[in-house]
Amino acid sequence: MTVLGVGQGRTGQPGEASTAIVVDGLVKRYGELTAVDGVSFTVGRGEFFGILGPNGAGKTTTLEMVEGLREPDAGTIRLLGESPWPRNPKLLPRMGVQLQASAFFEKLSAREQLQTFGSLYGVGGARVDEMLELVGLTDKAATREDKLSGGQRQRLSIACALIHDPELVFFDEPTAALDPQARRNLWDVLREIQSRGTTVVYTTHYLDEAEILCDRVAIMDDGRILAMDTPAALVRGLEADTRVALPNGVLSEAEAQDLPGAERVQAGDLELVMTTKHPATLLQALAERDRLDGVSVRTATLEDVFLHLTGREYRA
Structure with a gap:
């Protein structure tokens, strides 16, 4: 890198x-x-x-x-x-x-x-x-x-x-x-x-x-x-996963696990988070199921690069 x-x-x-x-x-x-x-x-x-x-x-x-x-x-x-x-x-x-x-x-x-x-x-x-x-x-x-x-x-x-x-x-x-x-x-x-x-x-x-x-x-x-x-x-160069999040209630955890492109699914108190290396595939699957309301997408940033390089939290 x-x-x-x-x-x-x-x-x-x-x-x-x-x-x-x-x-x-x-x-x-x-x-x-x-x-x-x-x-x-x-x-x-x-x-x-x-x-x-x-x-x-x-x-x-x-x-x-x-x-x-x-x-x-x-x-x-x-x-x-x-x-x-x-x-x-x-x-x-x-x-x-x-x-x-x-x-x-x-x-x-x-x-x-x-x-x-x-x-x-x-x-x-x-x-x-x-x-x-x-x-x-x-x-x-x-x-x-x-x-x-x-x-x-x-x-x-x-x-x-x-x-x-x-x-x-x-x-x-x-x-x-x-x-x-x-x-x-x-x-x-x-x-x-x-x-x-x-x-x-x-x-x-x-x-x-x-x-x-x-x-x-x-x-x-x-x-x-x-x-x-x-x-x-x-x-x-980091080749990091993309995080796709939905508000709780839009999609069940089981439904999310069955979506094409969803590699890991984690249900939290406020949102359900899916990680993927193929965000286009996952977002298309959500669109086909009319489940895009409230969706947020987070791709890798320079902060992720720093964490990957140093193995520890960024000190501001």
Whole structure:
């Protein structure tokens, strides 16, 4: 299931011109703890690449080394054709970074925050207005940062990372601690960023959003990459059963066991669940018997892939 190599993403065939990041054999140790243990991956230009895993998996440490914020103990990194360590000034205008904990200048409005960040790169007012509109903060431009909601602060943080129009941007768990509505609003912003041709590298422990947003994902745990591919390919490779559930009373357990395609049947307090590797056959049989009222179908997800790879519950 593990696929190591250059992803085509949305940039065509892989090659040096279409590769944004090449990481080979990356290692980082803290005393006896190996936080990152031989990690290798590549990211194509214009790709939305996700690094997934529970807290403590090594995601943030990996990103900090790729960004040039931390020195690797072993391995090599090429970022836009350059080495990021020692700190490479040539890369700074070409990349943007949004960290887990955002730090803003005190007592400045949203517009003033962006103006201040933009001044470091010689960016003018028109770009500030464009970024405020992109992240949906035009009506909050005069609001002080400490008066913004959590979701609005996250969007402002993203705008600061993008103010200089970088080729490559890193987001480290940008939706952590946000409510469901704020998370989905932020998804729209992230999609728009990639649609403009920006390469996005993204860490998260929310598997559902990675499945929606990412071209490819790498699943990490204990400092290692366990699997890497498109979300759909990882799920297909699992060859997991499909769960078809009906409310109790729609079908008896005995009737369900006789249906073509039903491999296992389990009756619960609220619903009757049938597992199958042939969902089309089973659903057709239910339709022929007029038993589709209230039916729900659950196919495998990235969470199932994680459980299969690690043998334990996903730790968020």
